[in-house]
Amino acid sequence: MTKNSDELGNEKKARDIADLFKTAKELSILCGILISIIIFNPGEFVPTMWPNEFEAKTILTRYLGFSEDERRKKLVEHETYLAKKLIDRKLIIEEKMRRNEENKLNFMFKQLYDRKVKISELKLDAKEIRGLLKLSAATRAQLDERKKQFDQQAQNFQPASLLCNFDSTTKNEMDYSDFNVDTSLSLSSGRGIKRGRND
Structure with a gap:
């Protein structure tokens, strides 16, 4: 026997x-708060109450005993909750x-940048074209900013160690050059003296 839609x-x-009801019980235990649920079903004169009729009426009476301002402080209506x-x-x-x-x-x-596809093959609409142009401009701005930072770092970079090595090498080469000159003069002088003695 099949059940109809109403059943x-x-x-x-x-x-x-x-x-x-199960969720309300768990919430009541975890948070240590009083919870009562009263459900008015269409076509029924007696509402469904939880946890039972006596406790539900007691909690409701206590709630109604607060002033209007106190009741509205943390009041959340179902429609407001659903809208949020x-x-x-x-x-x-x-x-x-x-x-x-x-x-x-x-x-x-990325596909266009890597030339894996042509722009005519993408069949872009106006919104996508505007998005790609905006993305291209943003990428270009990032590249320009990185280039600017790199140029500043290159200008501020001073290879002191290389300059010191270059200066010492140049000095050594100059000294070595002077030494060669002096040696050649001494040898020339020596040969001249020797030849003078033989003569």
Whole structure:
């Protein structure tokens, strides 16, 4: 015997309510707070209460005993909660879409840069073209900034050790050159003296 849609809906509703009661019990134990749940079902005159009718009425009476300002301090209506959840979910989806679009543009830009594909083969729309142009301009700006930093580092770089080595080498070569001159003069003088003696 198959169940009709009403019976299936009632079973699902019963499971959802049971899950709600279980979550409320766990939250009450973990946080040490009083929780009561009162559910008004369509077509029913007696509401469903948790944890039981007496405790639910006691907690509700205590809540109603607070002033209006006290009750509104941490009051969150279900519609407000759902609206906030929808806004948060929308922001998350928009952020994921933005990242996907950025990754797509980066991939196409790399394909074009590596010349693996021609721009005519991509069949870009106006939005994608604008995105690629913007990405190209940003990449160019980064390269210009890196080149500027590299030029500044090159200007500030002074190879002191190389200059010292160059100076000492030049000095040694000069001294060695002077030594050769002196030696040749001495030899010449020596040969001249020797020849004079033979004569």
